[in-house]
Amino acid sequence: MRIPCPLCGSRDRREFYYYGSEDYLKRPSDQGSIDDLDNQLFLRDNPAGVTRDVWYHEAGCGAWMVVTRNTVSHEVLGSELVAKKKGA
Amino acid sequence: MRYSGLKVITEGLFGNKGWGPAWRNPAPKAEYDAIIIGGGGHGLSTAYYLAKNHGLTNIAVLEKGYLGSGNIGRNTTIVRANYYMPGNSEFYSHSLKLWEGLEAELNYNVMHSQRGQLILAHSDGQRDTLARRGNAMINQGDDAELWTLDQVKDFAPYLDFAQTRFPIYGGLMHKRGGTARHDAVAWGYARGADRRGVDLIQNCEVTGIDIENGVVKGVQTTRGAIRAKKVGMLVAGRSSQVAAMAGMRLPIESHVLQAFVTEGLKPIIDSVISFGMGHFYISQSDKGGLVFGGDLDFYASYAARGNLPMVEHVMEAAMTLMPMIGRAKVLRSWGGIMDMSVDGSPIIDKTHIEGLFVDAGWNYGGFKAAPASGWCMAHLMATGEPHEVARRFRLDRFRTGHVMDEEATGSQHNLH
Numbered sequence: 001m002r003i004p005c006p007l008c009g010s011r012d013r014r015e016f017y018y019y020g021s022e023d024y025l026k027r028p029s030d031q032g033s034i035d036d037l038d039n040q041l042f043l044r045d046n047p048a049g050v051t052r053d054v055w056y057h058e059a060g061c062g063a064w065m066v067v068t069r070n071t072v073s074h075e076v077l078g079s080e081l082v083a084k085k086k087g088a
Numbered sequence: 089m090r091y092s093g094l095k096v097i098t099e100g101l102f103g104n105k106g107w108g109p110a111w112r113n114p115a116p117k118a119e120y121d122a123i124i125i126g127g128g129g130h131g132l133s134t135a136y137y138l139a140k141n142h143g144l145t146n147i148a149v150l151e152k153g154y155l156g157s158g159n160i161g162r163n164t165t166i167v168r169a170n171y172y173m174p175g176n177s178e179f180y181s182h183s184l185k186l187w188e189g190l191e192a193e194l195n196y197n198v199m200h201s202q203r204g205q206l207i208l209a210h211s212d213g214q215r216d217t218l219a220r221r222g223n224a225m226i227n228q229g230d231d232a233e234l235w236t237l238d239q240v241k242d243f244a245p246y247l248d249f250a251q252t253r254f255p256i257y258g259g260l261m262h263k264r265g266g267t268a269r270h271d272a273v274a275w276g277y278a279r280g281a282d283r284r285g286v287d288l289i290q291n292c293e294v295t296g297i298d299i300e301n302g303v304v305k306g307v308q309t310t311r312g313a314i315r316a317k318k319v320g321m322l323v324a325g326r327s328s329q330v331a332a333m334a335g336m337r338l339p340i341e342s343h344v345l346q347a348f349v350t351e352g353l354k355p356i357i358d359s360v361i362s363f364g365m366g367h368f369y370i371s372q373s374d375k376g377g378l379v380f381g382g383d384l385d386f387y388a389s390y391a392a393r394g395n396l397p398m399v400e401h402v403m404e405a406a407m408t409l410m411p412m413i414g415r416a417k418v419l420r421s422w423g424g425i426m427d428m429s430v431d432g433s434p435i436i437d438k439t440h441i442e443g444l445f446v447d448a449g450w451n452y453g454g455f456k457a458a459p460a461s462g463w464c465m466a467h468l469m470a471t472g473e474p475h476e477v478a479r480r481f482r483l484d485r486f487r488t489g490h491v492m493d494e495e496a497t498g499s500q501h502n503l504h
Contacts, residue, residue, distance in 0.1 A: 012397075018502050020501040021341065021501065038487045041486070042486040042501075044339065047328075048342075048390040071389050072391060074389065074391050
């Protein structure tokens with residue numbers, strides 16, 4: 001599996017650290033409930049198909065990115081920098 | 089039909105014409121007292137113990153493929169009770185006791201072989217941790233022996249003791265640990281459940297769960313609607329998809345775990361050996377193949393096959409531990425879809441929907457748990473109360489902070 005880094009281009013999967021579902025970026029506000037935290041940290045859709053998850057280019061440029069890929073076929077569909085997402 | 093040595097001999101004398109199918113192949117009825125979704129090791133054992141321990145025989149097991157087509161036939165067949173944490177320790181201890189009586193219980197040869205499991209220590213700290221774990225196992229009533237380097241050398245002389253990178257300091261021997269024939273466990277429970285009147289319905293995929301006013305009413309399947317007041321979900325890697333039919337999100341992410349087997353060799357490894365530094369474990373099957381595995385690929389996946397970096401890592405660990413393995417040829421490799429919970433421990437619990445139960449989050453340890461998982465899930469479904477040895481396997485334990493992080497790596501989705 002190769003991951004397209006928005007800064008470095010297509011790179012070997014071994015350069016990346018997998019963090020988990022994009023849900024981790026949906027931080028509850030200060031006024032958020034326990035349910036919000038539960039949804040951010042623990043509960044998951046865990047889709048069999050297209051998913052969006054957070055990867056870190058650990059052995060490369062150090063960028064955090066959201067990768068869109070298919071969990072059934074291992075096809076990687078694209079990526080975007082976390083830094084470019086609003087509110088993340 | 090009861091299986092016995094005498095039966096084998098008499099059948100052999102008369103052309104083996106008397107063997108019938110081990111279970112019926114019934115069509116689904118319109119209604120059951122309880123439905124089990126998932127005809128794998130856990131689903132079949134739950135059905136068996138519902139019938140045997142609780143007298144519930146008007147039940148159906150719904151399997152989308154054929155019985156035992158999932159993780160029960162895709163694991164490395166290791167059976168052990170060497171857990172440390174309260175909650176896990178008593179559960180796996182109970183499971184091992186069930187394993188020890190399983191063949192007599194089921195009248196089925198599951199080839200359970202208590203050949204011992206040896207975990208190696210490669211540092212002082214690791215040896216201390218193993219001593220602590222061994223004491224916990226002994227306190228639980230199970231067996232553990234802290235072995236010196238000489239004992240390990242005597243037991244497994246083919247390990248690479250001379251290396252400087254990961255020197256072996258000793259190990260923890262769990263003599264009641266071992267292996268079993270994985271498919272046979274599913275078949276034995278299937279036959280036992282069928283003999284007690286349970287309908288095992290294959291090629292029957294659940295497509296929806298009927299819920300009215302927060303109470304479960306039954307399921308929709310590819311073979312029609314089936315009503316039931318109690319529904320249990322035991323679908324391992326597919327838990328999130330089935331739970332989604334009930335509008336639930338589970339604290340589970342599905343990952344791929346690979347395993348490997350070599351060509352058949354003469355007997356060389358007569359126990360289970362776990363490498364303490366590389367998450368590598370190996371045993372030899374009764375057919376002679378060396379069966380081994382490593383860690384997850386560490387990304388969410390339903391592909392049932394892994395990527396090459398983990399293959400390379402597992403082979404490196406194998407060569408580091410026992411260089412002789414380099415002469416063996418890998419016959420095949422495969423992947424299983426693991427239902428990874430956030431803390432690496434399982435879930436056996438009610439849901440917020442009345443009559444709907446979940447048994448999931450078995451991570452990479454579901455095989456050895458199959459008997460006790462079924463035992464405890466059956467208890468929960470029949471009585472409505474968690475079984476004593478599974479009382480900490482709560483669905484909401486992350487939310488309430490009662491996590492059970494056996495590996496002590498953290499309660500985060502990418503760490504188990």
